Amino acid sequence: MTAARFVDTTRSVWAFIGDDIAVACPRCSSRAWVVPAVMDPDARILDDPRSPWSARRLSCVECGHSAAHSGTRVCTGGGVDPYFALPLWLRTTVRGNLLWAYSGEHLGTLEAFVSARVREKPLDTGIRMTMIAKLPKWIKAAENRGAVLKGIARLRARLS
Known part of the structure; x- marks a missing residue:
């Protein structure tokens, strides 16, 4: 897939951790998911489940392993998920370098950027x-x- 043009949408990497993140299950090494935890009905209105600092749940469909994370300490990069520090499911080596993505959406953005022949920076948004x-x-x-x-x-x- 070769796109003619890519325009940076000014999204940060944080935008890609608001939803589901594919990881390797720590118990069986199958694909597991880190997802926003179900909100407590008594939670404050500001507790947005898509926020990078909201609680998360780890679930493996294959072996049933699950875990919870408060969402308080978040880091990005390095091919691990920002909550449980588990290896991302979407990671591979390219020419001796680690290529990784949190999700299909993140991967799609990377693909659109890399395949584009013309890569445009956004207008001066201050970002x-x-x-x-x-x-x-x-x-x-x-x-x-x-x-x-x-x-x-x-x-x-x-x-798939």
């Missing part, structure tokens, strides 16, 4: 460090486009 701006140089490099797209295809196959 400087978008997810795209923070991508490592090896992902952005034109000479790695084919290898990165093959890596993305491998990750996409893992989702």
Whole structure:
């Protein structure tokens, strides 16, 4: 898939952890999901379940393993989920570098960016460090486009 143009939407990587995150189950190594926890009916209106700091639940359909996380300590990057620090399900090596994504939506954004021949920065919105701006140089490099797209295809196959 080669797109002619990609315009940075100014989303940060935090925008991709608001929903489901595919991880490797710590018990059986199958695909498990880190999802927003069901809100307590007495919770304050500001407790948005899609917030990066809201509670999360880990669930493995394969073995039934589950765990809860308060959502208070969140980190991003490094090929692990930001709540349980479990290896992401969507991770592979491309030319000695780790390529990873939290979800199919995150992977789709990476694919759209990498495959585009023209990559546009947003108009001056005041937002400087978008997810795209923070991508490592090896992902952005034109000479790695084919290898990165093959890596993305491998990750996409893992989702099915």
